[in-house]
Amino acid sequence: MAEISPRLRQVRSVLRKSQREFAALLGISLSHYSKLEAGIGGVSDAVLYAVAAQAGVSPEWLKTGQGLPPAGQEAPPRRQVRRGATAPPVECISAVIAAAERPELRALAEKMSALTGVSVVQALADLLLASRRSLPLTEKDQQEGSGDVGKP
Structure with a gap:
């Protein structure tokens, strides 16, 4: 699996959210989220899908940097x-x-x-x-x- 932390930062940056704001949107603690962005620990499926939903991207893209566009849409x-x-x-x-x-x-x-x-x-x-x-x-x-x- 490719490193996910750069894509987490990228998504948060596009949404113009602080780590604290984004963690709150995801329903996790700031400490947990900051560790994810730092590449410490794994990302649970629940967090992965929450990030994907907030950003309008596919979970596959978050995991690998490749894959399908936002869920439910065909690749244009x-x-x-x-x-x-x-x-x-x-x-x-x-x-x-x-x-x-x-x-x-x-x-x-x-x-x-x-x-x-x-x-x-x-x-x-x-x-x-x-x-x-x-x-x-x-x-x-x-x-x-x-x-x-x-x-x-």
Whole structure:
């Protein structure tokens, strides 16, 4: 089994929770959770499934770093970006983590999550995908320059 502690940290980081907050969500003590992130001791199935449910990821991914997308969903085809190249999962996850650091995107993702029932992480990923699919600037926008938005 691959080391699970980096994925626990990654999930908690994306959810923007402290160790104390995340431990409370999982129903375990802070001491227990901090040991799991440090790689001390094993992760019970109950904790594994609780983390998976909170993060909207598959337990298999948490265990191995590989596997299926969130439970109950079929694996979608890998999304094509930039000249037909396929984005590696690490790059996609890094982009979601970076988006979670932006307060305006985080707030929008939380609202989307509340309205649609998807996880905040999935909402962030959807926002990133939508931004990549947005229409290119019109010729007029390109001539005016991006720094002059909203100016007469």
